[in-house]
Every structure is written in C-alpha cells, then in structure tokens.
Amino acid sequence: MRSRGPLRAPQRGTVAVWLLGLSQIIGYGTLYYAYAILAPEMARTFDWPLPWIFAALSLALLAGGIVSPFAGRCLDRYGSARVMACGSVAAAGALLLIASAPTGAVLVAGVVALQLCSPFVEYNAAFAYLAESEGQAAPRRIVHLTLIAGFASTLFWPLTDSLLTVLDWRSILVFYAGLNLFVAMPVHLALRRLQRRSAERGAQTIAPAAVGDDTALPLHVQGQALWMVVIGFALSGFLFSAISTQMVPLLASLGIGTASVMVAALFGPAQVFVRFANLAGGAGRHPIEATLAACAVLPVAAVVLAATAPATAGAAAFAILLGFGSGLTSIVRGTLPLALFGRSGYGARLGKISSAQLVSSAAAPVVLSSLIELFGPGPALGLIAAIGAAGFLVFLGVARLRRQSVAA
Template sequence: MQDRPRGGLTALCIAQTTSWGLLYYSLPVAVPPIADDTGWSHTAITAALTFGLIVSAIAGLRVGKLLNVSGPRRLMTVGSLIGVVALLMVAWSPNLVWFYIAWLIAGLAQSAVLYPPAFAVITRWYGPQRIRPLTTLTLVAGFASTIFAPIVAYLIDQFGWRVSYAIMAVMLGVVTVPLHIFFLNGRWTDSVTSSTSASQVGNKHAVRAVTRSPRFVVLAVVMAVAAFALFAVTINIVPLLLERGLPYSTAAVALGLVGAGQVIGRLGYAPLSRKTSPSQRMMLIYGVGAISLVAVAVVPEPAWLLISLAVLAGAARGCHTLLQATAAADRWGTTNFAQINATLSAPMTALGALAPVSGPALATVFGSYTAMALLMAGLLAVAALAASRT
C-alpha cells in the first residue's frame, strides 16, 4: 500500500468528475446543436464518441503498463493535456473527418484519465481498505452528467458549440492538470525500476501468467458481456418503456432514475462485498440484473412497477462499475494491478462503446426493444452462470 498524498482522494474525485463531464458526457448533450449547425447526422456525430472509446480501450493496455511502472503523476497529467488538445480540435474541426480525428485523440486522453487508471491509483493507495474510497470515487464521479450536462447546454446556448468546446478545453486544463500534478505520486516507491531489468522480466512474466490464464480469460469475457447487456438496455430504456405503453415524459423520468439506481447499487456494494466471495457477488449482481431486464420486458403496467424494475437494473449496472474496480485485485492481489486491470477493462470499454448503438440495431433485427431486452437478459443470465468459473 502506497503513501497517500493528503487530499489525494478528493483531488481524484474532482478530476474524475470533470474529465467524465467534458471528455464523455459533453458530446451527447451537444449532438443536436452540432447537427443543426453542420448538417451531420446524429448517428454520425455519436459514432465519433464510440470510436474514441474503442481507441481508449486499446490504448488502455499500454497505459496500464506505464502506470504500473512509473506511477500516475506524469501519465495522467499528459492525459489531461491531450484531452485539452482534443477538445480544441473538436472546436476547430472543419469537417466530419477532422471531428472524428479529434474524438480519436480524445480516446487517448480518456484511457489515461478516466476510471481504470484512477482505480489503479486508489488500489495502490488503500490496498485492502480500497472498497470505501472506490465507492466514494464512483459515487462522486457518477454525478458528472448531472453537473456538466446543464453547464454544457448553457455554454452552447450562449456561445455556440465551437466556442463552447474551446471553453471546455480551458476548463479541463485548469481543473485537472494541477490536481494531477500536485496530488498524485511521481513514482511508486515499490515499483519496478527501469534499471532492474531482471525484475522487469519477472514482472512481465507475472502479468502474462495472470492475463493468459483460463480464469482471467473467462472473467474478462463474462464482465465484458455483462457490461454490454446492462448498458445496451439501460441506455435505451426510453424506447423500451415507450413500447411498454408508458408516455414519453414518464419514460424520460425512468431514464433519470436509472442513474439513481446506479448510486444505490454502489452504496450497497461495500456491505455485499463483506458477506460474499468475489464469484458469489458477481453471480448475484448479474442474476439480479438478468431478472430485472426480463421483468422490464414482460411485466405489465403500472408505471411505478416498470420504473422500479428499471431502477433495479440501474443498481446492477452501478454494482458492475465497482466489480470492474475490484475484480482483479480480489483474485490476484494488488501487485501489477494497473496492468492486469487495464487488460481486464479493455474489452469492457470496447463493448460498452458499442452498446448504445447496438441496442437500436438489435431491436430492428429482432423486431422490438422488448425482444432486444430479453436477448440481453439471456446474455446476462449466461454471464451469471459463468461467473462461478472465475
């Protein structure tokens, strides 16, 4: 367990909330005005974020290696600066090609400043006591959309989307760069140094022994499938509930309450972790998630019951965030955690990026959002059964 800079957790919470708000949630808010100004389709604009997240998943593998060896200060500071450049490029982009390039660069920044590296830092700081600070981090950062969506909307309404993204670039730099510089470790005191080549080789072999083991492969596949299934349904809960007969305003409320469900799930994760083994709580969370998805798809009105079931699905998704933060350390300890967790997170990030657009696509293929939700419930049930092998 590393020495923790005073105020480190608070700094990480602020930096994570800001980074999520500007490098992730800003685009969904900005899609309509960007489309109105440029004539680009909503799908084309949204896909830029998807491709950026795929880049983030791939780059995250290298980020995990660097973080494991050199510590977080330089890496996450550079990540913030890349994010500033990316947002400035978004503001400048004269056509859709450059807009995509900007978000691909934003994906590089995301890999260095969003949850996976922050989870690694907290795991190194707190060791066996990591659950509470991880919960705190995800609870605070969970309000990123609540805080920044209205800020982004206000900026765009006042200045237009291009000037607003330039302002957001300044905001990201002013807030996150100092926090990363002054509140993160320059190097890990017990990390492998570049001068110890033999130790580096041993470290590399130890990581490979874990990440190529059958148990790790099963865990990575199970968690990626579960993340995809939960996200595909919860992010598309509005059209699903419209099919179930709810009015638009009520379905929109349900979407907001799914976010509240995620907070509830994260609050309940700590007591659950004390009473269950890693595989038991994974099976329980995925099992509850599968049941909630089936119920949302087949249980008839009243509206309050459907909304309650959607909140339950949100709680399962909230718990999954903390599963992502703890699954590797629970099974293989905290040695080499950053690199192992980056490898574990990569497929989750990639499939999670595809989930928002896959939901409507699958609904089209299978004839309805209800059928899509039942399919996702089936995938989640399989993941719950497979969790016993992790």
C-alpha cells in the same frame, strides 16, 4: 505558530480520494457525458444526421478499447499520477481539436482522439493510483471514489445544457479543455507529490507484493481466471450499454409514453444508493459476491421491463434494478481484479478488462437496434438478457475457482 506534521495514512487517503473524485468528475463530464448534450448542435453545424455524430462516438469508444491495454501497461510502468497528468494535457488538446474542427472529418478525428485519452485519465488510472498508494485500504477507497465520481453526469448534463444558452458548442469545449488543463492536470500533479512524500516518509510504497497478493488466486489458475473475468465483464457490459444508450426511446417503444423520462431519472439515484449500501454492508465480503449480484440483477432488469411493459411500475422497477447493477459494476471492476490477482500488474489487467468491455459496448447499441427491427422490443430485450446472463454464469465459474483455491 506550530507547523502541522505530515498527514497520517487515513488523512492522505481521504485527500487522495477527494482529489481523484474531482479529476474523475471533470474527466467523465468533459470527455463523455457532455457529448450527448452537444451532439445535436454538432450535427446542425456540419449538416449531418444525428446518428452519424453518435456513430463517431461508437468508433471512438472502440478505439479507446483497443488502446486500453497499452494504457494499463503505462500505468504500471510509469505510475498512475504521472500518466493521468499527461492524459489531462492530451485530453485538453483533443477537446480543442474538436472545438476548432472545420469539417466533419476533423470532428470525427477529434472525437476519436478524445476517447484515446480516456483510458489514461478515467477510472482505471484512478483505481491504479489507489492500489499503488493505499495498501489494504485500497478496495474501500475505490468504493469512496465511485460515490464521488458518480455525480459526473448529475453535474455535467445540466451544466452543459445551461452553458448552451449562452455559448455555442465550440466555446463550451474550449472551456472544458481549460478544466482539463488548469484543474485536472494540476490535481494529478498534486497526487503525484502526495504519493512521493508518502513514500519518502516510509508509508505505503509501490512494492509488488501488497494489497490482495496474500489472498490472490494461485499463479497456475490466474491466467484462466483473468480471461473469465474479461469475458464476464464484456458480456455484462454489452447488456448495460445496449440498454442505457437508448433507454428513453426504448421505454417509449414499449408504450411507457410520457413517463419515460421520469422513469429513466430513477436510474441515477439507484446507482448512488447501491454504492452507499455496498459501503455500509460490503466490508469483509469478497468482491466476487458483489460481482455476482451485479451480473444477476442486470438481466433481471431487462426481463422485468419486457414482461411488464407498458406498466409504469414495471418500468420503474427496471430502471432501479439497472441502476443497482451499474452502480455495483463500477465498484467491482476495480476491486475484483485487485482481490483475485493482487497489485502487481494491476493496471495492465484493468486495461485488458476495459478493452473487451469497451469493444462490446461499442457494438451493443447497434445490435439492440437491429434486434428491435427484426423481432420487436420485447423479444430483443429477452435476447439481450440472455447475453447478460451468460456473463453471470462466467462469474459463477470464477467463484468456483476461488473456492477451490481456498480449499486446496
């Protein structure tokens, strides 16, 4: 039997995307999405109010944001596949710490440890791998990856809920630790071998001047543009986090009533739809265009909800618009820095962006709750929309910088 030859570049890219998609589903599913389902059981075990359990997650997200720049530098220095493999082992250890927690204090320490691991295994690391390995195809591969990884919540919310009927929350976390150790970690090692073999055969290598570098912004404006990008994503992320973390109770407070859950369910399909639309129609367009669309539609969604409540149709439009904005944001967070600044230092830049976004996201739910207490849900949504609109204005400035650099 004739042996198969080495994989061609498109085949390598397809294999890498599917492997990364599997690891991202496991990563987001076990490190983030499962928490909301297990939180009530954790609260009962330690006799804590449920808000305390979610406060632990907010603290952990803040810690993850602080460590994100360091994680980005590690991705650049050691290579993303190696970092992700180590991150999966650490994530398994953190899950086991939570599962064995004898007290609430140890539980909080475990949750913080878990989110400290997340920048080493989630989107930033996966995007960095594609930037290292895929050359000019990296932006399109990032879109493909977000399509696959977008099913993490769709799979892990019902999976965790079903497991709770036969296992306690501690046993579920032990099982999820096993997924990280025995599935995600070997996947990351396989990605490292795939990348190494590709380099040995003279395929895409990790040279500093590659994808995006020939069209990147001039060096003298990159510092200013980077800070604008960081601030823009932080402002837009603030709006999205404030609303998404309490979408169902927010809808109920506006009088949507029993339709709240049904309306919220439109959010996920809208995310997937806009990613497919971007894949079909976004080829050849600069990511700043999709970024502006995402940052425009998020405040519009908030205004639509405030203006139309308690109409169910208006709430449905809000959920769809919010899904559109979220779906596009998950793509452009990876593709925009690549297009503006090139591949050299890509991981470190993603770390800075994620750090600011995670810090703002950790504060957002508390701010929205306080605004609702002070002014009511409608005016609170208006104020949150104004913050998101400020993010759109910042990205308009980035687009102007790019136009000026192209014209120069």
